[in-house]
Amino acid sequence: MAELFEFPPTRSNRAKWALEELGVDYTSRLVSFPKQEHHSVEYKTIHPLGRVPAYRTDSYTMWESVAIVLQILDEYSDRGLAPAMGTPERAAYYQWSVFSCAELDPSLLDVMKHSMHLPEDQRVAEIERRGRQRFTACGAVLSTALHHRDYLLGTRFSGADIVLGYSCNWAAYTGMLENHPALVAYYERLQQRPAFQRVFSN
Ligand SMILES: N[C@@H](CCC(=O)N[C@@H](CS)C(=O)NCC(=O)O)C(=O)O
Known part of the structure; x- marks a missing residue:
């Protein structure tokens, strides 16, 4: 399994x-950060x-959150959460998935660390400022892309929404989502999904 x-x-x-969207049968292996299990030789x-x-299956082991999402959705391509290879929809799907982890995640990490998580004497205000600035620019681009659209690909929910939806969850945690009403509305739509609720309520 x-x-x-x-x-x-x-x-x-x-x-x-x-995994929850697709109803995949999987086992959760908790890697405890407080117990430093992620730094163990075994892990x-x-x-x-x-x-x-x-993520580990009978035939491969892989890491990187976005790569795992894209791989799993391709394995269940009949479920329609990944557009067909080589199509314009697939181009947008790749673009927004990579945009989320390459542009949004680093800015979210900078802001979270330098305004919330690091001890105060290790926080650098300039890193936080630049993170906020970068997120604001990305948020404006996303707001335009989502204008009159329920999801990144239009009316159809896809894996790109899972990838961006996680970044929205992170942005809400840092207090940065609220400056972007279109993203707030989009994130509210994602929160209605039973799979989202199963994952984020724990
Ligand atoms: N680009 C990677 C980032 C993975 C990552 O940094 N994960 C964090 C949790 S969000 C982690 O494991 N941190 C523990 C550490 O770096 O010691 C991905 O998207 O999977």
């Missing part, structure tokens, strides 16, 4: 959401950097 190595509510929730045979998520 497939195994998800996770520590909610971190980025492992992206992979978990995809580093699963993820060499000691991070979550990681």
Whole structure:
């Protein structure tokens, strides 16, 4: 059976959401950060950097939250959460999925660390400021993309919404989502999904 190595509510929730949307039979393997299990020699045979998520099946082991989402949705392509290869919809699907982890996640991490998580004497106001600035620019781009659209690909929910939806959850936690009403409305739609509720209520 497939195994998800996770520590909610971190980025492992992206992979978990995809599994829950599809109803995949999987086993959750909790990797406790407080117990430093992610730094154990054993866990580093699963993820060499000691991070979550990681995903293991009978035939492969992989890590990187977005890559896991895209892989799982391709394995269940009949479920329609991943557009067909080579289509314009697939182009948008790749674009927004990579945009979320390459542009949004780093800015969210900077703001979270330098305004919330690091001890005060280690926080750098300039890093926080630049993170907020970068998120604001990305939020404006997303607001335009989502104008008159329920989801990134239009009326159809896809894996790109799982990837971005996790970033929205993170942005709400840092207090940055509320400056972008279109993103707030989009995130509210995602929160209605039973799979989202199963993942984020724990
Ligand atoms: N780009 C990676 C980031 C993975 C990552 O940094 N995960 C964090 C939790 S959100 C983690 O495991 N941190 C533990 C550590 O770095 O020690 C992904 O999206 O999977």
